[in-house]
Amino acid sequence: xxxxxxxxxxxxxxxxxxxxxxxxxxxxxxxxxxxxxxxxxxxxxxxxxxxxxxxxxxxxxxxxxxxxxxxxxxxxxxxxxxxxxxxxxxxxxxxxxxxxxxxxxxxxxxxxxxxxxxxxxxxxxxxxxxxxxxxxxxxxxxxxxxxxxxxxxxxxxxxxxxxxxxxxxxxxxxxxxxxxxxxxxxxxxxxxxxxxxxxxxxxxxxxxxxxxxxxxxxxxxxxxxxxxxxxxxxxxxxxxxxxxxxxxxxxxxxxxxxxxxxxxxxxxxxxxxxxxxxxxxxxxxxxxxxxxxxxxxxxxxxxxxxxxxxxxxxxxxxxxxxxxxxxxxxxxxxxxxxxxxxxxxxxxxxxxxxxxxxxxxxxxxxxxxxxxxxxxxxxxxxxxxxxxxxxxxxxxxxxxxxxxxxxxxxxxxxxxxxxxxxxxxxxxxxxxxxxxxxxxxxxxxxxxxxxxxxxxxxxxxxxxxxxxxxxxxxxxxxxxxxxxxxxxxxxxxxxxxxxxxxxxxxxxxxxxxxxxxxxxxxxxxxxxxxxxxxxxxxxxxxxxxxxxxxxxxxxxxxxxxxxxxxxxxxxxxxxxxxxxxxxxxxxxxxxxxxxxxxxxxxxxxxxxxxxxxxxxxxxxxxxxxxxxxxxxxxxxxxxxxxxxxxxxxxxxxxxxxxxxxxxxxxxxxxxxxxxx
Numbered sequence: 301x302x303x304x305x306x307x308x309x310x311x312x313x314x315x316x317x318x319x320x321x322x323x324x325x326x327x328x329x330x331x332x333x334x335x336x337x338x339x340x341x342x343x344x345x346x347x348x349x350x351x352x353x354x355x356x357x358x359x360x361x362x363x364x365x366x367x368x369x370x371x372x373x374x375x376x377x378x379x380x381x382x383x384x385x386x387x388x389x390x391x392x393x394x395x396x397x398x399x400x401x402x403x404x405x406x407x408x409x410x411x412x413x414x415x416x417x418x419x420x421x422x423x424x425x426x427x428x429x430x431x432x433x434x435x436x437x438x439x440x441x442x443x444x445x446x447x448x449x450x451x452x453x454x455x456x457x458x459x460x461x462x463x464x465x466x467x468x469x470x471x472x473x474x475x476x477x478x479x480x481x482x483x484x485x486x487x488x489x490x491x492x493x494x495x496x497x498x499x500x501x502x503x504x505x506x507x508x509x510x511x512x513x514x515x516x517x518x519x520x521x522x523x524x525x526x527x528x529x530x531x532x533x534x535x536x537x538x539x540x541x542x543x544x545x546x547x548x549x550x551x552x553x554x555x556x557x558x559x560x561x562x563x564x565x566x567x568x569x570x571x572x573x574x575x576x577x578x579x580x581x582x583x584x585x586x587x588x589x590x591x592x593x594x595x596x597x598x599x600x601x602x603x604x605x606x607x608x609x610x611x612x613x614x615x616x617x618x619x620x621x622x623x624x625x626x627x628x629x630x631x632x633x634x635x636x637x638x639x640x641x642x643x644x645x646x647x648x649x650x651x652x653x654x655x656x657x658x659x660x661x662x663x664x665x666x667x668x669x670x671x672x673x674x675x676x677x678x679x680x681x682x683x684x685x686x687x688x689x690x691x692x693x694x695x696x697x698x699x700x701x702x703x704x705x706x707x708x709x710x711x712x713x714x715x716x717x718x719x720x721x722x723x724x725x726x727x728x729x730x731x732x733x734x735x736x737x738x739x740x741x742x743x744x745x746x747x748x749x750x751x752x753x754x755x756x757x758x759x760x761x762x763x764x765x766x767x768x769x770x771x772x773x774x775x776x777x778x779x780x781x782x783x784x785x786x787x788x789x790x791x792x793x794x795x796x797x798x799x800x801x802x803x804x805x806x807x808x809x810x811x812x813x814x815x816x817x818x819x820x821x822x823x824x825x826x827x828x829x830x831x832x833x834x835x836x837x838x839x840x841x842x843x844x845x846x847x848x849x850x851x852x853x854x855x856x857x858x859x860x861x862x863x864x865x866x867x868x869x870x871x872x873x874x875x876x877x878x879x880x881x882x883x884x885x886x887x888x889x890x891x892x893x894x895x896x897x898x899x900x901x902x903x904x905x906x907x908x909x910x911x912x913x914x915x916x917x918x919x920x921x922x923x924x925x926x927x928x929x930x931x932x933x934x935x936x937x938x939x940x941x942x943x944x945x946x947x948x949x950x951x952x953x954x955x956x957x958x959x960x961x962x963x964x965x966x967x968x969x970x971x972x973x974x975x976x
Contacts, residue, residue, distance in 0.1 A: 608628075741873060
């Protein structure tokens with residue numbers, strides 16, 4: 301889509317109607333006084349002309365509107381002469397291009413928020429004038445002026461349909477949308493479903509996601525003030541039950557809830573271990589309340605999404621996002637993540653730079669790709685899938701130079717030189733393309749698999765029927781369900797299959813979680829297919845079938861330091877095949893401790909710290925059960941381990957039985973027995 305087209309779409313609903321359009325009668329082709337009378341059937345002609353006749357002014361408007369759509373613009377009703385019911389009544393009408401006139405200067409009002417939008421109006425002089433003529437007692441409308449010269453570019457057929465005049469939601473579609481809203485699905489999902497139902501390509505519905513959001517807003521019947529009070533009351537109740545539950549909120553000038561953020565004790569504990577890489581997803585809304593919802597999510601040592609916190613905002617601006625980030629850092633004792641992934645939002649980008657200056661900010665690739673159908677499907681047509689394949693190839697490249705050269709070739713090959721989305725993506729390439737991000741840790745959250753898992757996790761507690769107060773409780777319930785799934789995985793630690801027989805493999809299997817070990821094991825298997833060559837400044841490692849290229853590996857055995865030019869360890873926390881090949885060649889039988897990160901180990905922190913960081917008695921019991929499961933799995937690997945564990949546990953059990961039993965503990969023991 302051209303830049304002009306993009307501006308039109310962005311500012312289509314400018315309500316001003318500047319009367320600066322010069323519509324003098326001498327500026328157009330005029331009706332000849334001796335013109336031959338034309339029949340009403342001429343309304344089917346393709347192009348307006350002087351003398352063309354219509355039964356009503358509405359029929360003339362519809363004809364000119366259809367003509368405008370074919371040509372690449374839309375129209376609006378302009379000034380009239382005469383008035384129905386007064387004298388001769390309405391005698392003349394003007395229909396003008398949607399870019400006619402100029403935007404008046406608005407008077408600033410400090411008490412009202414200003415919408416900073418550019419206007420599409422550029423003084424275009426194109427118009428159609430019709431006049432009412434009465435012959436033999438029958439009134440009809442005749443074209444008496446027509447100018448078809450525009451001072452702006454006209455849109456292509458696949459672009460003009462996005463103009464507001466041609467974006468409509470039928471009554472049937474409205475009912476369908478409202479039905480979808482009650483099921484709790486997102487607006488984006490509604491669009492995809494309706495595209496499938498109507499058998500149209502993505503991006504070809506006669507309305508946009510914004511139109512659907514506006515429709516839902518108009519039908520919303522929730523009492524927001526009562527909802528806000530319920531939400532605050534619920535948060536305060538949670539705080540009374542658990543002093544470690546955290547929440548912050550702000551009120552507006554009318555003492556109504558403006559923003560609120562919250563987190564749980566277990567979330568803060570998880571963040572302390574797994575908060576190095578965070579996704580801040582702000583693409584969701586609570587449908588019945590129409591408030592932007594931000595969710596902080598990470599990935600734990602089992603590769604499962606873990607919830608860190610939530611925020612509800614009235615507005616999506618710099619002030620709101622800055623407040624949300626400050627609240628989140630307050631919950632997490634001031635600890636900022638190493639990296640944070642977000643949607644493409646410039647206000648959020650600026651807020652992160654201010655509030656988290658040491659954090660590497662990147663854009664979630666899956667959030668970008670989700671917009672591709674509406675951005676490119678109509679533009680590229682049959683070549684869309686071919687283009688998307690090329691995009692993913694470029695995205696996964698390792699070299700910045702290769703990426704930028706490939707991007708230029710892709711733009712040229714697909715004729716996307718003037719496409720504003722392509723230009724914007726390239727301008728922001730350092731925030732989403734992997735060649736620019738590989739030296740930063742993202743815990744694997746840039747992969748498609750993780751994106752689906754995180755989206756699924758979030759959707760578990762998003763519902764159109766969820767009231768705000770219950771939403772807080774729903775998140776807590778789902779978080780505990782996820783913790784139970786993790787415990788099941790911990791109890792199955794012994795189901796690991798070794799593939800290479802290498803000492804490094806068995807050593808890593810005893811330390812890493814099954815998820816992390818499977819990632820390392822993939823690299824160990826592939827390492828056997830690589831050759832290493834010692835150079836003056838390190839090692840060159842390449843596939844045994846290749847004669848050129850490869851990766852540079854630097855190894856300092858005495859200090860246990862190894863690094864590779866592919867930056868996989870920095871990016872994922874898992875050593876690459878190239879580094880593993882060098883370690884194997886150098887007779888290294890165990891992976892250096894620093895390359896088995898704590899966040900990917902079976903137990904990522906000490907039992908004492910876990911116990912002290914949780915005030916919930918049941919949570920601490922759950923952690924103890926997890927450690928016992930791990931102890932059993934480790935002890936079963938040899939007779940020596942089993943003997944030592946049995947002796948130590950017997951001694952520990954004797955000391956534990958000497959401690960007093962509380963009523964709370966007795967109740968929790970009874971609950972545990974009932975669930976066994």
